[in-house]
Amino acid sequence: MSTGLMPVGMICLTFDDGPGATHGPGPGPRTVALAEYLGAQGIVGTFFMCGSQVERHPDLPAAVLSLGHRIGNHTHRHSHLPSLDAQEIHEEVLTSFDTLVRAGAATPMPFRPPYGAWDERCAAAVNADAELAAGHDGVYGWDIDGGDWQFWEEGVSDARLVADTYAQLARSAGAGVVLMHDSTARADEPSAIMRRNNRTLEAITRLVPVLQREGFVFSALPAG
Template sequence: MVIHALLAASLALTSVPASQAQVDCARVKCLALTFDDGPGATTPALLKTLKQAGAKATFFLVGKQVEKRPKVAAQAVAEGHAIGNHTYSHASLPTLLDDEILTELDSTQEIIEEATGRRPVLFRPPYGHTDERVLGIADETELAQIMWTGTTLDWQLRDAKKIKAAVLRLAKRDGVILMHDTVPATVKAMPGILKELKKRGYHLVTVTTLLRGKGPKSGVSYF
């Protein structure tokens, strides 16, 4: 039990996957692909595609989804991706009371840590709904808030060609692109997206790698 606890603590402090520790985004063109709302039924297929391409991503996990698919969450961590907290029930946080917000975040921390051995240091508010009160409570939970530089609206498009076009339009150096691993069309589009992004010279990294050692810091909002 002591060894397990020490291992979990070590993993929790390791926010940058070892495979990306040598990527210097100050020297090369980096881009972070992020996926919300999972793990879902299509997440394993996405993980396979990312692995084949040698690409890393960041997954913002919903607590109740991790309860359904703990092994998929663990696989994402094992394969070098970063993970974040996306609340337990995908609630709009500013509409909740303080203790309800804390429960949404804290319970998800516990669920993710139990499934993966890693306690997230990142969180993303569902729908992008946030305010200073939410950020303050995230600070209490030792979480940094991660927003994005562009969203594909893939949940609305639900068309692989249109989603690919959206990603390529939004891609820029040090960008953070929002997608959903629960949208089948997104997963279908990903091989072509990764191929084209690499052709354009992008290194596909986690959000933590993109921060270049300057974060994440709890209670701070990025991007």
């Protein structure tokens, strides 16, 4: 998927599958520290959150919003929507939407389906509820997949991740929506390993200064 809306040299940072928090030192999700870092740099990030994660960390959306960022809907349980029936698709989007609104997220909020998996049947299931459809803004994909989840699963360093993401940006003429993950939403064991090893905060604090030095400009997610 591509937004096709970004001028050359513009980068838009998006973070999926959070929010998350880690106590003490070491790797792990750190959504608020990430939001603080970006805020201090004057960068508006978009955090596509899962309702189930917000239920675990109900105070984090307000902290992210207070730092000037946007919150989007990434479904309740991070489901592969085309595999569900219409009622289940509606429930996955609605439950998360209601949870995010209760947590303070503004509407209409951007929507990104897990895995980028979306089809006409998914759209029909959401659009059948006019109020729910009106509460969302676009279906957002990404141009550059940081592949960070794979790095965390394989225990590869954040320095490698930064080099890889930078190379992808260079290949894309330096423009695009970048996908990374501030946590991992699913409960299975590979996902738990990725979550424990998450170093997206460390990767971003290395990557952003490099991009700033190279003259890249960060922008908020363009309207869908």
